[in-house]
Amino acid sequence: MNKALIAVDLQNDFYENGNLGVKEASKINQTVNRYLAAKEYKLIVASQDWHPESHLSFAVNHNQKPYTPYNEQKGLGPLLWPKHCVQNSEGAEFQADIETKYFDYILRKGSLKKVDSYSAFYDNDGSDLGLAGLLKSLAVKEVDILGLAFDYCVKFTALDSIKNDFKTNIILKATKAVNKENVAEVKAELKEAGVNFK
Numbered sequence: 001m002n003k004a005l006i007a008v009d010l011q012n013d014f015y016e017n018g019n020l021g022v023k024e025a026s027k028i029n030q031t032v033n034r035y036l037a038a039k040e041y042k043l044i045v046a047s048q049d050w051h052p053e054s055h056l057s058f059a060v061n062h063n064q065k066p067y068t069p070y071n072e073q074k075g076l077g078p079l080l081w082p083k084h085c086v087q088n089s090e091g092a093e094f095q096a097d098i099e100t101k102y103f104d105y106i107l108r109k110g111s112l113k114k115v116d117s118y119s120a121f122y123d124n125d126g127s128d129l130g131l132a133g134l135l136k137s138l139a140v141k142e143v144d145i146l147g148l149a150f151d152y153c154v155k156f157t158a159l160d161s162i163k164n165d166f167k168t169n170i171i172l173k174a175t176k177a178v179n180k181e182n183v184a185e186v187k188a189e190l191k192e193a194g195v196n197f198k
Contacts, residue, residue: 004043004140005035006120006131006161008147008154008175010098011049013084013091015148020084022149022176029097031174032146036102042138043104045131047120047153049085050092050108057116058083075115075125087111107131118153121160132164142167144198146174151182158195169196 010032012018015025036044051057056073059066059080066082085092094100109117109129117123121131135143143166145158154175161168170190177183187197 001040001042002139002141003041004045004135004138004143005041006143006145006147006157007032007036007044007046007098007103008120008145008157009047009049009085009149010095010147011085011091012093012095013049015095018084019082019091020178022178023180025148025176026095026097028146028148028174028176029095031171033097033099035144035146035171035174036099041144042140043135044102045105045107045120045134046094046100046103047107047109047147047157048092048094049117049153050087050111051085052111052113053083053086054113055083055086055110055116056114057081057110073114075123077116085110105134119156119160120153121157121164132160135164135166140166142169144169144171146171148176150175150177151179151186155186155190158190159193162194167196168194169198171198 013020068080070077070080115123115125143161
């Protein structure tokens, strides 16, 4: 059993009524829980966005509207976001229907004011979050990825998993995208990088 599961950002603010809600996000919960309970993984890691109030990915901290393009600082962008997943807020908590009892390890990301983190492996400026080292220390060779959102944090987690030489699979029934119109393009990019779909 040399597989790990990475459950990406299954937090209130990414669900339908959250500050950065993904349409139909709750429809993945049953599938997510089935994989969490599957007993086929050596390790189950849950990533958790964990932003300070002052985080510079928030549009309000630039006196801008959410989704304004932003490329002025390394580690941030390409968009400014609504305030979301603020540390110790209800929005940052895992969604209530997710079977969190199966999580072996929670990896908090995006906690530095000036740097965002889409991937569970690296901050957006390339700083290592330690996940690859943890997986390799346990002789993990293959990674399954699910969670939110397909076209951002799931995508970048998968690409970085490939960079670290893990066989990488995204469980499509257990993820939803922010922008549905981007899904085909993102799938093509991931497939070209060597990511598999389940």
